[in-house]
Amino acid sequence: MNGLDERINESLDILIENETFLGQELKYLLKSFKEEKASVGFSFGKLCYWHYEAFSDSINDDIYKVAAAVELLILSFDIIDDLQDKDSDNSWSRTPELSLNVALAMLIMASKTIDESSFEHKRAAITLLEEYALKSISGQQLDLLNNCRDEDSYVQMITLKSGSLTAMSCLIGEMLAKGEVTKEVEAYGKYIGIIQQIKNDIQSLKAWGPKNDLLNKRFSLPIIYLLSQQNDISKSVANYYNDDIVTVLDNNETENELTNGGAIRYAVTVKNVYKFKALNYLENVAISELGKEYLQKLIR
Template identity: 40%
Template sequence: MESLVQPIESELRSCLSTYFVMPQLREHAQACVEAKLGESLLFGKMTVLHYRMFAGEDDRIYRAAAAVELMILSLDIIDDLQDRDNQEVPWSRFAPEIALNIALGFLTVSQKLLLTSGFPLERVQQAVQVLNRQVLTAIHGQTTDLLNAVASEEEYVAMIAQKSAALLVSACMIGTLLATGEWVEQVRHYAEELGIAAQIKNDIRDLLCWDRKNDFLNRKRTLPTLYLLQSLAEEDQWVAHYFEGRLPVEEILHRREEWERVLEKTGTLLYTSVRMRTHYYRYLELVGKLNLESGWKEQMLAFAE
């Protein structure tokens, strides 16, 4: 699937000169796109993969894939502006109001690319509707995340189904709709399961780092932190006290080794990994039920690794 990258890159770079006419804005937008191109372009690849595996043959799918990646990039920028925990990306070095304008521009251009992709009008309209609906769903999930008010593991999984998984559903369904003109519920289902598994995997990673992205240091309610808080021994109640705001961050920054021992004692990482794999295995099961040639299934499984 690496052969997909160059056509998607070309579409992304081309749209900058077309739609960002102010030199400074274009320069900043270019920096953001180049940062995105340093990533895997997973969402764009999934768009193309679903188009191809449902017998789509037109190379215009790369324009649609670029549209999906711009949508993802716009939400990444907005997410980082809200969380203020990622200083390594270009948009964190811009004035927040400029970064926000770039994000709004990317979100608008993503729809423009879909509308001008050249596919039959009915299918284009379906694709735009899916993109808009899933973005709105993700906004609801992101708002729930920002409020940090989920009270149970079930509520948290429902939230990430809205937030993270909804965007993967968008990528897969846009490719499917442009190829078939039909909503395939099985695609939505397995894309959601994979999206949930991927977010839980990120939760584990963010719990292990000891910097600004650590969910415990940020007192974020995630699947692992929710499990951890209900599994603490009496001698480890400092963890709950910090999470409740009764201790300042300065009093626990030196306790990293103790924190890691608490994670091990409570079995938090093991439990969370099991929950992650449950959703991953559901994804595998649903993909296995697709009436597709084995080569397509292998590529679908490779994306989940």
């Protein structure tokens, strides 16, 4: 972990340990789930921190607690998402009933932590957290319904589900620093979520396993493109999605069609549209070189 990840991780440990209303079993599970998250880094908390730093004259150490609070909310959503999709090998999927209580505790702790901070604009930050969290839940509901079967509706869904959470993380940092937010930060914050989701969708199709969207009959941009083609593979996939019990997918042919038939290239092209939009907005925001480098990495 780098220095910022370590500070956020330390703040999470303190928040968990000092939460007097949680029993030891809940604390134990919360800590273990947090450790799994720590292994991949705290990208949402870092978005919060970098935007606070960009617009603040000095650093209030409570920002590390708020960044940790943002990570608690994100982890709670990850847990709930995995429990709903039933396709995760994370430890929380082994005890779904107990893990749901941990996720609920995280949601409450996220808001409570910001409320107990010393920031002047903490109430406005909590309002942002609530607003964008509800938008993300609306997107998750659309995702579970699995009805977004064209580019426009699919992008609208991932904008709500994923874009809301990345935008929220950026905006909370900005709000705490200066008491207001800007459309530029909201825009590229939202686009970061869209870009990351499309990258995840592409990655999902590279492994023919339990998390593969096609095998799970989920819709994503590459699959939407594939289904729009009039060829034998697309017809076979359409029949598979329509529960034709005699349809057996040829893994090699289907994978080859996704890779070489334009589906992946199409998804990458859509991703790049949002990449250039995000970079354009980012150019108009005065953020430190380290912060900008981190954002550019997420955008690309």
